[in-house]
Amino acid sequence: QVQLVESGGGLVKPGGSLRLSCAASGFTFSEYYMNWIRQAPGRGLEWIAHISSSGFIISYADSVRGRFTISRDNARNSLHLQMDSLRAEDTAVYYCVKDIEQLVVSAMDVWGQGTTVAVSS
């Protein structure tokens, strides 16, 4: 069964840091682009970063570029998001998400259950 399980969320003060992790199982992790997508309370979906299957191609949304770092460990089937200089507007549920097609970007077919990040003093 294809599964993504996020961890690492929590309450952090503005300016602080958090590292999110995602454990993947049930598919060949090293063959798929992976994404982080977030959803602020009562709001829509916001794509924030993706990383290619090899890890060599990385893109970020303007809202997080320079503060967040996406990475992956294909040997351990894990995806990570290092979040620094956190702001109140980063408060959201963060989803780890898999692309549907191997080796290319197309659509997002498997989502984790999400982990909640709250930034508040």
Next chain:
Amino acid sequence: SFELTQPPSVSVAPGQTARIPCSGDALPKRYFNWYQQKPGQAPLLLIYKDNERPSGIPERFSGSSSGATVTLTISGVQAEDEADYFCQSPHNSATSWVFGGGTKLTVL
């Protein structure tokens, strides 16, 4: 910047057809995906690359495009279809993604 616009809400009676539009710039050059999200759940991919359905998605969900608007059509709407629906498209040669603001479908 590239934006996708959806109506905040659409209402339909059970058994009828719901159409949820999504509009944006340069639509004919892009492809679209559609997601369904029920309260407290992660989104579910319904349609990708304009009109492809992932395994397990019922045939009553379909996607189409006409001019500057793409549309998610739900035929024979059921009470369980009440949810938020989001369109999505790649941007900047697929180096980023944009989501529409979402449409809440109410089944009367």
